[in-house]
Amino acid sequence: MSLSRKRRRELNKLRSQAENLLDEQREILGHAGVLAQEGVRQAKHLGNEYVVPRVNEAIDGVRPTIDRGVSAARRAGDQARLFVAPILATALASTVRGLERIDNQDAARQVRAFGVQQGLLQPAKKKFGIGRVLAIGAGVAAAVAVGYTLWQAFRTDDELWVAPDES
DSSP states (O other), X not given: OOOOHHHHHHHHHHHHXXXXXXXXXXXXXXXXXXXXXXXXXXXXXXXXXXXXXHHXXXXXXXXXXXXXXXXXXXXXXXXXXXXXXXXXXXXXXXHHHHHXXXXXXXXXXXXXXXXXXXXXSOOOOXXXXXXXXXXXXXXXXXXXXHHHHHHHHTOTXXXXXXXXXXX
16 A cells, blocks of 8 residues: 555654654653652651651550550459359369260360360379389388398498407
8 A cells, every 4th residue: 555645744744743742741751750759758758747746646645545444354354264264164074074974085085185274174183003002012122122131231240340359
């Protein structure tokens, strides 16, 4: 397709005008970016000078009220814990007894461990088994045997230990 000279000139003129407009828009956007950066910087300065001190004053004014509310909530929690803890301990103990009664030792052990971990139940007391009694008895017998052997070795009527008279 061949264009006439007049059309080509008009298109070239339009193209140059479009390029000029694009260059002007780039320049305007560059100035707008600089302006936005300066606005952010000024907003930061204003915030530091005016907003931050007022917010800090407001926080300092509200802090005692918040602290009172927090301590009141803690006291209420402690009182509720003091009231509820015995009830929970009783419930856990009866659950453990019920599970032991129906021979579900695994579940009873888990419920007891949970209660001990939470501080609601005392750990199960260890029982003296026959093995422990036999071990204690064997230890006592060994101590008596060592004592008797030492007594026999260091007797004063033994001839090896009695020094001869040098008269």
